[in-house]
Amino acid sequence: MSRPEDFRKDFPILSKGDYIYFDNAATSQRPNEVVDVIKDFYENSNANPLRGLYDWSVDATERYENARKTVADFIGAASTEEIIFTRNTTESLNLVAYSYGLDNVGEGDEVVISVMEHHSNILPWQMVTKQKKAKLVFLEPDEEGVITEAEYKSKITDKAKIVSIGHVSNVFGITNPVKEIAAYAHEKGATVVVDGAQAAPHIPVDVKEIGADFYAFSGHKLMGPMGIGALYGRKELLEKMRPFLTGGEMIEYVTREDATYAELPHKFEAGTVNAAGAVGLEAAIRYLQKVGFDFIAEQEHKLTVRMMEGMKKLPYIKIYGSSDPAKHSGIVTFTMEGVHPHDISSVLNDDHVCVRAGHHCAQPLMQFIGAGSTARASVYFYNTEEEVDRFLDHLAKVRSVMGYED
Structure with a gap:
């Protein structure tokens, strides 16, 4: 034992x-295994991934993509194409709001969140609803911190285009009924976004079983390094979304007048990636699974x-x-x-x-x-x-x- x-x-x-x-709800501590793998990356594989044909770059690319596979398996994603590396949960939720929300929410529509959300899952949706002249609707918990079935069924209507909910509250610690909320939201035709920052370090996550269309979490809350996070998105949604950031690596071809974007998941990973952070996150997940x-x-x-x-x-x-x-x-x-x-x-x-x-x-x-x-x-x-x-x-x-x- x-x-x-x-x-x-x-x-x-x-x-x-x-x-x-x-x-620990703010950030967890780091085990030696995470610190050591980051040190090893910089000492033995430090090159820009995805861009070089020499040994160090090839090795860096392999380690980066292996980390993506580990994250995909960790949360039950169907493929590595559905995993986007970001800086943290905040960036992931902003990516969804800008690249999906602005193009799929219109005047008179509703975005449903809860009053328990972290600011990271409030401000992006305030931005979307203000720009699109839509309405932001808040689910409210009972005295025990529970969002009841009656509450979410009364607030999620046919006008809802997006429902974005925290898996676990960073104040109450309550685990929200995200599976039930997602099922009902889908009945109403809404897309479901889940903030998993407080859940991923503590409970098993299966995005398909939950019914999440998007799921975000940060590495630093589950013993990984700061500055690395992951966003899961269903492939069919990600393929239709425009990039959040543009620049190096996320393109296939550029002319003076136009550009074509790279395939998933690289379309959403502009610039030099945080490869050391990704392998550190992988090590943290391995350690978490060992515990x-x-x-x-x-x-x-x-x-x-x-x-x-x-x-x-x-x-x-x-x-x-x-x-x-x-x-x-x-x-x-x-x-x-x-x-x-x-x-x-x-x-x-x-x-x-x-x-x-x-x-x-x-x-x-x-x-x-x-x-x-x-x-x-x-x-x-x-x-x-x-x-x-x-x-x-x-x-x-x-x-x-x-x-x-x-």
Whole structure:
């Protein structure tokens, strides 16, 4: 049976001092295997992929395309042509909005998202609906953070052209019913976009089983390097879309007057690609598969139960989202009576405890729950019960540091 200690040794930063890292929803830590493969790429295969006929370039191309195959298999894509490498989830969602949304949403149409979305899945659709004189419709969760069947069936109408939904909320940690939402959206003739940034590191993803037409995620949240992400798109949709960026590599032929674009997936990958990032992402996926989603779910649940039970003993703490720890995906968002979330984070930092504070790039959700900002503790499989206990001890002292006598 695996234990977090079996994996912590693979993460150099976790052995530096006595820091407790509970900001995994923002970015995860990197194991040696990821760092080493990036170093190896630059030391042994550093050449521009797809452009050279010499050995180093051929090797770089092979490693880059092997990474694409690994990503395709990881999320259940039908082929590597359906995988576009981007910088992150944000770029992926913008690509869909600009290259698909602007050409397929018209005046009077509707784009449906949820109030829980990260800004990355709100701003692109605000842009599309404003430019096309369409309407942006928001799904709202119940008190447990759940988007009910009645809610999405009342909001997704025949006017909906696009439904874009986060797979897992970065504030509540709730896993949205994306499969059911996608099925209903397709009945109404809408295209379904899924923001998988918070899901891919924690749960198995099969884009075909979910029914996603587009699916986006970032490498850095699942132990890969920053600056690399992936967008899945159904081939028949990608083939009809115009490029998001133009320039080198994404073309087949250029004259003074015109150009023909390269085949998928390169049509959407203009310029020199982040090949080292791609092979780093591949290494991260391999490591994630070695750890196993079963262990990740088990460990996150164990830690979340312990954390929420401890926090409920502090009467001045309010936890947001479901009362069921199993529905938090390792994310516990909270406020403390009389103490601003930024002060919570600052005081905890003095004790080497790292938590997030602010609006978490989800200001419409903050407005919906009536909180200007919140604090967020998010765990991953390499965190321990002892860390949770230390966090709770330090948390219990925050108000006294701020001058309260409890």
